[in-house]
Amino acid sequence: MTSTPLHRPRTVLAMDPPVHAALFDQAALDRLAALADTDPTLVVRDFADPAVAGPLAEAEALLTGWGCPPLTPEVLARMPRLRTVIHVAGSVKHHVTDACWERGITVASAAAANAVPVAEYTLAAILFSGKRVLHAAHAYREKRTRVNVLEVIGSGGNHRHTVGVVGASRIGRRVVELLRPYDMRVLLHDPYVDEDRVRALGAHPASLDVLAARSDTVTIHAPELPETYHLFDRRRLALLRDGTTVINTARGSLVDSAALTEELVSGRLNAVLDVTDPEILPPDSPLYDLPNVLLTPHIAGSLGNELGRMTHAALDELERYASGLPYADPVRPEQLTRSA
The missing domain is CATH 3.40.50.720 (NAD(P)-binding Rossmann-like Domain)
Known part of the structure; x- marks a missing residue:
């Protein structure tokens, strides 16, 4: 100004x-x-x-x-x-x-300014999860010698990766924008945004269940409201394909913590969680030590x-x-x- x-x-x-x-x-x-x-x-x-x-x-x-x-x-x-x-x-x-x-x-x-680092954190999480960096780092740490990276990465990678963005919030829209240079398919769900607007943002409209079933990575950017409580409940988490990564930088209550923990302990899903429910997990939570989970202490926003x-x-x-x-x-x- x-x-x-x-x-x-x-x-x-x-x-x-x-x-x-x-x-x-x-x-x-x-x-x-x-x-x-x-x-x-x-x-x-x-x-x-x-x-x-x-x-x-x-x-x-x-x-x-x-x-x-x-x-x-x-x-x-x-x-x-x-x-x-x-x-x-x-x-x-x-x-x-x-x-x-x-x-x-x-x-x-200054919400728009605060959206910038959250979207940047999310982009980094998407790229790292697609590349299966957590798995590779864990295998390297465990073996402390040469790792068969083809075996660890498997079918992972970011080429034609499908990212499901939940919520066309300031952050969600910024994530879609940041993904434009990459060879990825972006699905977007927001009940308040019509399909033409979703396409104008550079994404493909999808219902929440379709987004869950078709995405390699799901990133949550919806607000905490009564109707978004456990938006990803046990049923919807079950729709996610094996190996899908859940990224949550919104609020922990949007995901059923118990159901997600079961999926993560089984190894079927992966997660990058900057927020949890409760906000600070109990010391005995298995999520602290799982090789397929990255926990961060609410750092995605401006710091x-x-x-x-x-x-x-x-x-x-x-x-x-x-x-x-x-x-x-x-x-x-x-x-x-x-x-x-």
């Missing part, structure tokens, strides 16, 4: 202090100071704290992050001048309540130097607000019923 702001809105930061330290380096703090009337040292974690009553009463904009408490009616009553909330992360469901929409408060987020992308995406939105322009990535209440 390079527009000239019409004014510098009084802005308060609300998030966990360690999150603030990770998100805002000096360059980001300098940009924030140029865009807004703010105290960069004030980071609100408790809206009921009497020490922050004054700044909250004057706040026109909230810049929120992980750890921001819910914006309940009681909280909003302390911020009579609040007009907008800009979230320096993805989902706003944890803190934006119906009271915000009833007050006419506008909301934006490290990727956080800066989210911060500046949020500051772009703050600049648009200050310049009287519409948000590039607004959050609308009707979207929240079918988004993460």
